[in-house]
Each structure stands twice: as structure tokens, then as C-alpha cells.
Amino acid sequence: MQQIISMPRQRQMSAKSRLRPRLLWQDLHWLGLPIASLMLLLAWQAVATVGEYQAFILPGPDRVVERFIATASSGLLWTHTSVTLIEALAGFSIALAGGILLGYILANIPWLERALAPLLAASQAVPVIAVAPLIILWSGPGLMSKIIIAALITFFPVLINTIVALRGIPRELREMALISGASRWQMVRMVELPLALPVLFGGIRTGLALATTGAVVGEFVAGREGLGALINIARGLFDTPLIFTALITLAGMTLAFYVLASWLERLLVRWEA
Numbered sequence: 001m002q003q004i005i006s007m008p009r010q011r012q013m014s015a016k017s018r019l020r021p022r023l024l025w026q027d028l029h030w031l032g033l034p035i036a037s038l039m040l041l042l043a044w045q046a047v048a049t050v051g052e053y054q055a056f057i058l059p060g061p062d063r064v065v066e067r068f069i070a071t072a073s074s075g076l077l078w079t080h081t082s083v084t085l086i087e088a089l090a091g092f093s094i095a096l097a098g099g100i101l102l103g104y105i106l107a108n109i110p111w112l113e114r115a116l117a118p119l120l121a122a123s124q125a126v127p128v129i130a131v132a133p134l135i136i137l138w139s140g141p142g143l144m145s146k147i148i149i150a151a152l153i154t155f156f157p158v159l160i161n162t163i164v165a166l167r168g169i170p171r172e173l174r175e176m177a178l179i180s181g182a183s184r185w186q187m188v189r190m191v192e193l194p195l196a197l198p199v200l201f202g203g204i205r206t207g208l209a210l211a212t213t214g215a216v217v218g219e220f221v222a223g224r225e226g227l228g229a230l231i232n233i234a235r236g237l238f239d240t241p242l243i244f245t246a247l248i249t250l251a252g253m254t255l256a257f258y259v260l261a262s263w264l265e266r267l268l269v270r271w272e273a
Helices: 002-027 029-051 061-074 076-108 110-125 128-139 143-167 171-179 184-221 227-236 240-268
Strands: none
Touching: 029 061, 061 076, 061 240, 076 110, 076 143, 076 184, 076 227, 076 240, 110 143, 128 143, 128 184, 143 184, 171 184, 184 227, 184 240, 227 240
């Protein structure tokens, strides 16, 4: 009898022992990025040291850190970063509003989507960097041209994800809401928007990353301020550590955008968990 009673306990203990490594790994998953970054820095330092490269070809991480601190201390890095940040966020905001609005219209009017689909596909076949000179020529070399470029490169992912998200809503839920007497605004607020958010946030995360790319492209073509312009200046001066400083700042900005979008998704899409 004691053996029979002890068997479930043994099974529970063995199950807990099997789950313990898995739970431990889930608790330590956040260490992946720091460990990968450390390994990358060590490999970078090893290549720069063994190859004995000049600083203008491949500077070591120590020189890049020194240049980063010096540029940040002088205020130059924040001046250029703030310009790129404004351009990226403004362009993304315009693309988000326009993409969601047009996506909602096309998702509810199939014949209009079929008519505009070839035009939208053709617009994506032309690289933004090819039309950037025209945009700068028409709107000037100021802030507005960079915002337009950032909006153009961000618009399509938001549009496509909006259409896919709305098309994925089951028809039965729409019909049930209509039978219950829901108005158009109630349909959007209580049915379509909550169910579309998970897919829509995929386009938001992609759009935030592309908005930074669009701003930098505009600064490359014609810009005196911004991280893209800073890279151009550093390239002309053969200041490779400064180029790495701008690139690291861009990577940090994109990562911050991704984390912000993920946090908003967890905050707004609680029902999916």
C-alpha cells in the first residue's frame, strides 16, 4: 500500500525535475542578448588586434567607446540623434494613420483593392532611395523631405498588415455584432480593432524599424543634420570610429522602438494571452 501511495509522489517529483531546467532557461532567456553582444565584442577586438588594422579601416571596440563618449559629451551625438528621431517618428505617425485608414477602406471594398493592387505593388518595386532626390527637389532639403521619405518607406507594411488583420476577422463575429444592433463605430471599437491588433502590431514593429531607415536615406541624399549626415561627415574625414558611433546609436534607436512596440502590444492585447 505504501508503495502504491508513493508512486504518484515519485512521478510528481520526476515531472518537477524535468520541468526545472526548462523553467530555469525561461527565467534566464533575457541573458541571450548580453551574452551575444559580449561574444561579438570579443570577436571584433580579436580581429582588430590580430589583423593590426589601422583605426580608419577597423577600429577596436575600445576606440569606438572612446569616440562615443567624446561625441556624446560634446552634445554632437544628441543633436544629430534628435533630428533622426523626429523624422522617423513623424514619418511613422503619418504612415500609420494613412496606412490604417486606407487599409480599412480596401479591406471593406474588395473591388477597390483589386483596382489599386497593381499600383501599390509597382510603387514598392521602385526603391525609395531612387525617388529620394525627387522628393528632396520638390519639398526642399529640410526636415519635411526626410519625413516624407520615412513615411513612404513605412506606409506599405502598415497597409498590408491592416488589410490582412481585418480580412482575418471571422464573418460570424461581424454578423453577430450586427444582429446585436452594433453601430459602425461600435463594430470598429469592440470587434474589428481588438481582433486586428495582434496582426497590426506586426506592421507597427516593422514600420518603426523602416522609419529610421527612411530618415537616414533622406539624410544620406541631402542632409546637414541627423545620423545619416553624421555618417557622411565621418566618412569624408575618414573617422571610422565616428561611423561606428552613429551606427550603434541607430541600432539602439531601432531596438528601443521594437521594445516600445512590444510593450504596447502586451499592454493592449491582453486577451490573447
